[in-house]
Amino acid sequence: MTHILSIDQGTTSSRAILFDEKMAIAHVAQQEFTQIYPQSGWVEHDVEEIWDSVVSVCNDVVAKSDDIAAIGITNQRETTIVWNRETGEPIHNAIVWQDRRTAAFCDELKDEGFEAEITQRTGLLADPYFSATKVRYILQTVEGAQEMADAGKLVFGTVDSFLIWRMTGGKRHVTDATNAARTMLYNIRDGVWDETICKRFNIPMSILPEVLDCAADFGTTDMFGPELPILGVAGDQQAATIGQACFEPGMLKSTYGTGCFALLNTGDELVKSKNRLLGTIAYQLDGKTTYALEGSIFIAGAVVQWLRDGLGIIEDAKDTHAMAEKADPSVELYLVPAFTGLGAPYWDAEARGAIFGLTRNAGPAEFARAALESVGFQTRDLLEAMHADWSGAAKGTLRVDGGMSASDWAMQFLADIIGAPVDRPKVLETTALGAAWLAGMRAGVYPTQDEFAATWALERPFAPEMAATEKDRRFAGWKDAIGRTKT
Numbered sequence: 461m462t463h464i465l466s467i468d469q470g471t472t473s474s475r476a477i478l479f480d481e482k483m484a485i486a487h488v489a490q491q492e493f494t495q496i497y498p499q500s501g502w503v504e505h506d507v508e509e510i511w512d513s514v515v516s517v518c519n520d521v522v523a524k525s526d527d528i529a530a531i532g533i534t535n536q537r538e539t540t541i542v543w544n545r546e547t548g549e550p551i552h553n554a555i556v557w558q559d560r561r562t563a564a565f566c567d568e569l570k571d572e573g574f575e576a577e578i579t580q581r582t583g584l585l586a587d588p589y590f591s592a593t594k595v596r597y598i599l600q601t602v603e604g605a606q607e608m609a610d611a612g613k614l615v616f617g618t619v620d621s622f623l624i625w626r627m628t629g630g631k632r633h634v635t636d637a638t639n640a641a642r643t644m645l646y647n648i649r650d651g652v653w654d655e656t657i658c659k660r661f662n663i664p665m666s667i668l669p670e671v672l673d674c675a676a677d678f679g680t681t682d683m684f685g686p687e688l689p690i691l692g693v694a695g696d697q698q699a700a701t702i703g704q705a706c707f708e709p710g711m712l713k714s715t716y717g718t719g720c721f722a723l724l725n726t727g728d729e730l731v732k733s734k735n736r737l738l739g740t741i742a743y744q745l746d747g748k749t750t751y752a753l754e755g756s757i758f759i760a761g762a763v764v765q766w767l768r769d770g771l772g773i774i775e776d777a778k779d780t781h782a783m784a785e786k787a788d789p790s791v792e793l794y795l796v797p798a799f800t801g802l803g804a805p806y807w808d809a810e811a812r813g814a815i816f817g818l819t820r821n822a823g824p825a826e827f828a829r830a831a832l833e834s835v836g837f838q839t840r841d842l843l844e845a846m847h848a849d850w851s852g853a854a855k856g857t858l859r860v861d862g863g864m865s866a867s868d869w870a871m872q873f874l875a876d877i878i879g880a881p882v883d884r885p886k887v888l889e890t891t892a893l894g895a896a897w898l899a900g901m902r903a904g905v906y907p908t909q910d911e912f913a914a915t916w917a918l919e920r921p922f923a924p925e926m927a928a929t930e931k932d933r934r935f936a937g938w939k940d941a942i943g944r945t946k947t
């Protein structure tokens with residue numbers, strides 16, 4: 461049986477998933493790797509550990525098939541790797557998307573009025589989240605790096621780009637348009653690396669990868685035996701948008717993993733947000749760019765992990781469901797999980813988490829309920845911004861996926877507080893599916909875009925049940941908590 465190998469290189473683990481001819485999951489392997497926190501607000505990964513974990517999970521699943529038609533890659537976005545063009549050795553740990561070390565430089569960019577240029581060209585904001593200031597940091601702090609970069613001896617890439625470089629034995633230095641769009645160096649209107657921004661950051665353009673469509677020829681690899689083509693690449697949130705078949709303008713998906721990332725398909729219109737959402741590329745196929753409005757929340761499922769690992773009040777993420785159900789309705793806690801600042805639409809890097817409404821009756825059950833609710837409230841913040849930004853956002857249902865979407869309680873509260881239907885699909889591995897479809901479609905194994913969209917299947921719908929007055933009263937409570945948390 462023919463398979464497609466999908467590699468999902470995420471923030472906390474690497475996964476390899478074999479999809480069969482019918483796009484059903486045949487085999488999965490997963491490996492976690494170390495999170496390195498050198499200082500408060502700094503997050504790094506050991507690039508070799510990422511590489512080893514990818515090789516190991518791929519070897520696991522490849523051994524279970526004798527016919528792999530193509531490889532698709534999806535990855536944690538923005539995470540920045542700079543390596544030596546000759547040796548392929550990274551010159552610094554990967555600096556992860558969550559890392560805030562370049563916040564002061566971003567403030568300088570804002571002070572000098574450069575943020576408007578950035579937004580106009582890249583759709584993004586001057587925030588440490590994106591790759592550009594991380595590249596600049598590496599070139600400035602690793603001894604001799606700037607000179608080597610200027611002499612063409614270094615290369616930069618997001619994780620997809622690094623994996624492809626290694627898999628093709630250094631033959632290809634490429635990325636796809638969705639990953640390029642997250643670097644803050646790529647002009648998403650014109651589809652080119654942006655000279656003005658590269659100049660401002662002193663980043664020589666020779667270190668940047670070639671940018672391809674999401675379904676394209678990214679090179680071949682013989683590391684698993686026969687020569688296999690890499691035919692699909694997309695950043696993980698964009699791959700989930702594809703996997704959720706959000707192909708029509710107005711369609712919206714929200715992925716609840718460590719963080720939450722909501723992407724709204726805006727078609728061929730690059731919407732300029734007035735509410736500090738991001739303009740980004742949803743996907744690029746056959747040379748045609750489809751844009752999205754994105755709301756990025758840094759902490760979603762991670763707040764549940766904090767209940768488990770930080771507070772120790774749950775043993776398993778699943779416990780939150782029963783606890784939320786038995787929580788005292790008269791205790792109204794608001795938990796603002798700004799552990800690493802607030803993302804969209806507030807973008808307050810200095811804010812830190814807070815909890816409001818504590819009384820003597822507040823205990824573990826009320827904390828668990830507040831944690832699940834915080835994800836619903838944050839999503840409503842994003843949706844309100846999207847609706848204010850773009851009239852096309854009016855269309856109905858929110859498609860959800862990611863680990864935390866398994867929580868029925870959280871998904872029901874989400875439907876209640878946003879006052880709109882929430883649909884959970886049968887395939888929750890939408891990220892890996894998106895990358896697999898890109899590669900399989902290009903290989904001629906999987907159906908066309910429309911046929912693929914028709915295969916999307918609902919597992920469970922959540923209809924809003926909360927009375928309008930109650931939902932608005934609760935949301936006003938959240939806004940008050942946010943107001944008191946912001947710096």
Ligand SMILES: Nc1ncnc2c1ncn2[C@@H]1O[C@H](COP(=O)(O)OP(=O)(O)O)[C@@H](O)[C@H]1O
Pocket residue numbers: 470471472473716717718719760761762763764765777778780781862863864865866867870
């Ligand atoms: N039943 C559940 N209820 C609430 N949260 C959950 C549940 N199952 C998983 N999660 C949360 O989902 C997250 C894992 O989702 P996943 O998509 O694997 O994340 P990532 O790809 O970012 O590592 C964890 O933060 C976990 O706390």
Ligand SMILES: O=P(O)(O)OC[C@H](O)CO
Pocket residue numbers: 469470471472535536537538557695696697717718719
């Ligand atoms: O690896 P994830 O699922 O936490 O996703 C991370 C995002 O791509 C960051 O922008």
